[in-house]
Amino acid sequence: MTAGQYLSRSDSGGEISPVGVAGEVSLTLTGEQKTVDPDMTPPDFFIITDVGKAKSLAELRGKPVFINFWNTWCPPCREEMPDLDKLYREYGQDVEFIFINILTGEKSVHDVTEFLSDNGYSIPVYLDRQGEVARAYGISGIPTTVVLSGSGEVVYASAGPISYKKARSLIDK
Numbered sequence: 001m002t003a004g005q006y007l008s009r010s011d012s013g014g015e016i017s018p019v020g021v022a023g024e025v026s027l028t029l030t031g032e033q034k035t036v037d038p039d040m041t042p043p044d045f046f047i048i049t050d051v052g053k054a055k056s057l058a059e060l061r062g063k064p065v066f067i068n069f070w071n072t073w074c075p076p077c078r079e080e081m082p083d084l085d086k087l088y089r090e091y092g093q094d095v096e097f098i099f100i101n102i103l104t105g106e107k108s109v110h111d112v113t114e115f116l117s118d119n120g121y122s123i124p125v126y127l128d129r130q131g132e133v134a135r136a137y138g139i140s141g142i143p144t145t146v147v148l149s150g151s152g153e154v155v156y157a158s159a160g161p162i163s164y165k166k167a168r169s170l171i172d173k
Helices: 075-091 109-119 132-136 164-171
Strands: 006-009 016-019 023-026 046-049 054-056 065-070 096-102 125-128 144-148 154-159
Touching: 023 132, 065 075, 065 164, 075 096, 075 109, 075 164, 096 132, 109 125, 125 132, 144 164
Parallel strands: 023 125, 065 096, 096 125
Antiparallel strands: 006 016, 023 046, 046 054, 065 144, 144 154
């Protein structure tokens, strides 16, 4: 595997294949105006793959969704990452994982891809380039994890590192 690459589940059958950053997240699509309803729980956003394919968070209903906001320089983020990578490897076919790197807190995209590659992580990372999704979720500290049920309801939302055991218990509900 080359620098800046890691394993991620592809959109074609859920197989694991080498790719770069999985894509981005955004509250709007190019050319589209959308406002976020502050009473909406959880706030909807778009997951945009590295090939430009977009789907909304609402479209992921039917499976639990595990969202983690993080940065490469954050010691607690680094601490939880091996457990979360293990969780993704075990549950990646049954749970939608969205690891959101808040790019405004990074020096460069290269730092993100290098961190993933150097550590052999396979998690699907999406870039929040402007921090808009993090703001919509009220993220004030990282790491922050949000877990949604298959019906789209928030079952867990908390700042601070999460252990493998705790994360597993949330998605096994």
